[in-house]
Amino acid sequence: MSLTCAISGKPPQIPVINRVSGLIYEKSLIVKYLKELHKDPVTGQETTEEDLIQLNTNSFVRPRVSAAASLPSLIKMLQDEYDAVALETYTLRKQLETCRQELSHSLYQHDAACRVIARLTKERDEARNALANLAAGSEKNKTSTEIENKSNNSEHVNMPQDVIEKINSTSEVLQAERKEKKKPADLTTKDKIAYFKEKNNFYSIHSASSAGILCLSLHDQHPNWILTGGVDKKVVLYDIFADSVVHTYQGHTKKVTCCELHPSQDLVISGSADAQVRIFSTSADKLLHVFTSHFSGVTSLSIHPTNDLMASSDSAGSWSFHDLSRQSTYQTSVDPNKSCINCGSIHPDGILYGSGLADSMVRIWDIRTASPVVAFEGHKAIIIVIIIITVYNLVILLSYYTI
Structure with missing residues (x-):
């Protein structure tokens, strides 16, 4: 009976058994997995490297898989690989199209938000200008009234x-x-003034x-x-x-x-x-x-x-x-x-x-x-x-x- 890794599905080079789950793994794969998640990849139980027990097996030369021994089998494998690549490409294209639509929607929302902000900013500036003009007009009227009152008061206050x-x-x-x-006798004539020149800056x-x-x-x-x-x-x-x-x-x-x-x-x-x-x-x-x-x-x-x-x-x-x-x-x-x-x-x-x-x-x-x-x-x-x-x-x- 040959040993099979529960992760890769292939005979392990260095087989180890997890005493918590009782499953066999390739040592390099299970150690790398435990460093990241600290759990058994199949059962999900808490596992450490101390729970792994290395198995001693006879080294042997693995025979070639019988499925790849003939030309029709090789063609079948290539066809399967091509189908897998085609399916993966289709999936990637579909995801790309979805990302493009999401990006387009986000850009549209951003543009709409910018337009709303610009409109609100314009309305705010117009409101501020209207308020400033109103205040300026009120101040102008107040100033005019103060000046007029001051002038009227000055009619009753005579100069000393x-x-x-x-x-x-x-x-x-x-x-x-x-x-x-x-x-004056020495008054400068217009003829002399015509010859005036710039002297200094x-x-x-x-x-x-x-x-x-x-x-x-x-x-x-x-x-x-x-x-x-x-x-x-x-x-x-x-x-x-x-x-x-x-x-x-x-x-x-x-x-x-x-x-x-x-x-x-x-x-x-x-x-x-x-x-x-x-x-x-x-x-x-x-x-x-x-x-x-x-x-x-x-x-x-x-x-x-x-x-x-x-x-x-x-x-x-x-x-x-x-x-x-x-x-x-x-x-x-x-x-x-x-x-x-x-x-x-x-x-x-x-x-x-x-x-x-x-x-x-x-x-x-x-x-x-x-x-x-x-x-x-x-x-x-x-x-x-x-x-x-x-x-x-x-x-x-x-x-x-x-x-």
């Missing part, structure tokens, strides 16, 4: 009498001096990451000074002769839209889109005062001929009149059309204030009463307003505009 007297006396002196003035004054200089101011007593304000929220006092920065003034939270060097005092004045007007010292990087009368971005600054007063305008259509020496604001007036004031300038005599509006109108105000005097129409868009007076005391408005 000493300030009005100072404005009137200064105007009288300037008018008398202007009548006596004549054209100054770089790296402001941050390169937030590029852009939005305003510039010069000083009569210090021709080497240039004051600039930029998109980087900084105000820089630059010495062109030394080619170096004198001071850098910080504190604004948005871009600086206008700046002025005070003609007689050591002051730097700056206005920003953050609705603040800041006063700095030219002798040091020091903040002296902040005017917060505006509720929207400051668009222009103009120093009064008395050198103690100043006017500023904003994009909400209001302008304020400040006292630099007392660090106070006397009045905040709103344009009747509530149009953005792109620019503003005080008359050389110090009584009138001219404002260029976004609705293509130039409006003149009386500084002492904060009331509009006259309005001029006809421009496309007002950018700069300069008020001058002729020898006949006629008011002329010079305006630069875009077509």
Whole structure:
């Protein structure tokens, strides 16, 4: 009687018997199986290598299987192998097709999920924008109401009498001096101006990451000074002769839209889109005062001929009149059309204030009463307003505009 392995079904080279199940196995097969599962492969009983008993048998030469001894038998075996391979190939193809369908279904679900996420994201962004617009509109209405209330309140708070007297006396002196003035003999002619050339360029004054200089101011007593304000929220006092920065003034939270060097005092004045007007010292990087009368971005600054007063305008259509020496604001007036004031300038005599509006109108105000005097129409868009007076005391408005 020949021994047969319970796993392979062939005579074992090294037969062993499992004393737990009583079955015979090829030693190499059963040892490998026990290392992985620790159970008898047929009965499933817990088994270790110590339960295997090796059998001693006579070595013999195994005869060839009688089924492979003839040509028809060999052909039969090959046919069986081919059928098995064909069946296995069919099974693999069927499994591949099933995997493809599952993958296609998963991809479709993923695409549908992405579309749903994109639609929900779009709806969320639209809701956020609508909420932001609603909040902005509410804030705008609130700001407009606050400015209007402030303007209405300013009608009941008169400018101090000493300030009005100072404005009137200064105007009288300037008018008398202007009548006596004549054209300077050394006035540069237009022929000489035609030969003006670029002399120098100054770089790296402001941050390169937030590029852009939005305003510039010069000083009569210090021709080497240039004051600039930029998109980087900084105000820089630059010495062109030394080619170096004198001071850098910080504190604004948005871009600086206008700046002025005070003609007689050591002051730097700056206005920003953050609705603040800041006063700095030219002798040091020091903040002296902040005017917060505006509720929207400051668009222009103009120093009064008395050198103690100043006017500023904003994009909400209001302008304020400040006292630099007392660090106070006397009045905040709103344009009747509530149009953005792109620019503003005080008359050389110090009584009138001219404002260029976004609705293509130039409006003149009386500084002492904060009331509009006259309005001029006809421009496309007002950018700069300069008020001058002729020898006949006629008011002329010079305006630069875009077509």
